Amino acid sequence: MTFAFTFPGQGSQAVGMGRSLHDAYPAARAVFEAVDEALGEALSRLIFEGPEETLRLTANAQPALMAVSLAAMKALEAEGVTIDRASLVAGHSLGEYSALAAAGALSVDSAARLLRLRGEAMQAAVPAGEGAMAALLGLDLETAEDVAAEASEATGGETCDVANDNAPGQCVVSGTAAAVARAVEIAKEKGARRPMLLPVSAPFHSALMAPAAEAMAEALASVAMTAPAVPLLANVSVTLLTDPAAIKESLVAQVTGRVRWRESVAAFAGHGITHTVEIGAGKVLTGLAKRIDPGLKGVTVNTAEDVAAFAHSFAQQGA
The missing domain is CATH 3.40.366.10 (Malonyl-Coenzyme A Acyl Carrier Protein, domain 2)
Incomplete structure (x- = not known):
């Protein structure tokens, strides 16, 4: 062992x-x-x-x-x-x-x-309510990175980073509330199984x-x-x-x-x-x-x- x-x-x-x-x-x-x-x-x-x-x-x-x-x-x-x-x-x-x-x-x-x-x-x-995190279940890391980049671009450059690569098909993004909300929508379009906001108090593991x-x-x-x-x-x-x-x-x-x-x-x-x-x-x-x-x-x-x-x-x- x-x-x-x-x-x-x-x-x-x-x-x-x-x-x-x-x-x-x-x-x-x-x-x-x-x-x-x-x-x-x-x-x-x-x-x-x-x-x-x-x-x-x-x-x-x-x-x-x-x-x-x-x-x-x-x-x-x-x-x-x-x-x-x-x-x-x-x-x-x-x-x-x-x-x-x-x-x-x-x-x-x-x-x-x-x-x-x-x-x-x-x-x-980060002040309460200004940051967020979301799980993008069903997406691989490369796709999650694409989602984060697109969400950042769509919100005028607001922060959206891949915070956790936990397991195959289990990535988490983190950043401003607006960018993360946009990431959830983009993830749905890319076939994420259950993209969801997480009940956390701050955007951990982000810039x-x-x-x-x-x-x-x-x-x-x-x-x-x-x-x-x-x-x-x-x-x-x-x-x-x-x-x-x-x-x-x-x-x-x-x-x-x-x-x-x-x-x-x-x-x-x-x-x-x-x-x-x-x-x-x-x-x-x-x-x-x-x-x-x-x-x-x-x-x-x-x-x-x-x-x-x-x-x-x-x-x-x-x-």
Whole structure:
């Protein structure tokens, strides 16, 4: 079994996530306590009890998802499955911070504070209602790029970028509200199965996020980072990174850059990966991996029961 640990991004959050990890593993509980202390508030209470609409806010969802992922990783470590048994780590957008914290490149308190800042900066970059995102289901990347370019041209040069290339036929565009609305109409004309606006609060991973990228560049410059225990497969470049300076540059670039998840998972085979292990809330990345490379085997680890099951399988196979 040669595997990659993958870490989910925004949209995977749910009230109650991570509770069984907190209750079953002291090491996982310590993660939630450290995040609460770093942020100066009881984020763990919000994670476990809600309300959902408050958890869903970008500035809360980002550190919350990292906390759950890192709690799951610490629980695995308590069962003898250490991060260095993976060949690489990869995270979807904010999941890169989770991956880096799990791989020891960032402390949990640094990751929590960075993600709180990232969420606030991304929300503040564009006034509410002026930006939007839309999923263009059924279109390949090249067609989605054409749609974005046509939408921008039709609105007098307003921003419309392909923000996410998640899986075959699953691209997301992001930009001004007018340009994205036009992209939805153009996508219908080009045969998109279900082009739809997404319920998000800002146009993530578009050029409109430039102010947030500047804020993250300043914040990351002052944060201590060491080389991760295993390489990070970066979202924006689909290359393996271990140098802290290069990782920081990549984290800044991904605020405005495209999440190249389809390409990232497709690259796993070239690195000898046979299994993906999704660490944290939900099962989104496991589902995407099956669509991208049906030959990959995938498991999710987001509850105490999942931790025990994976640790048992790991030991049985002598991985």
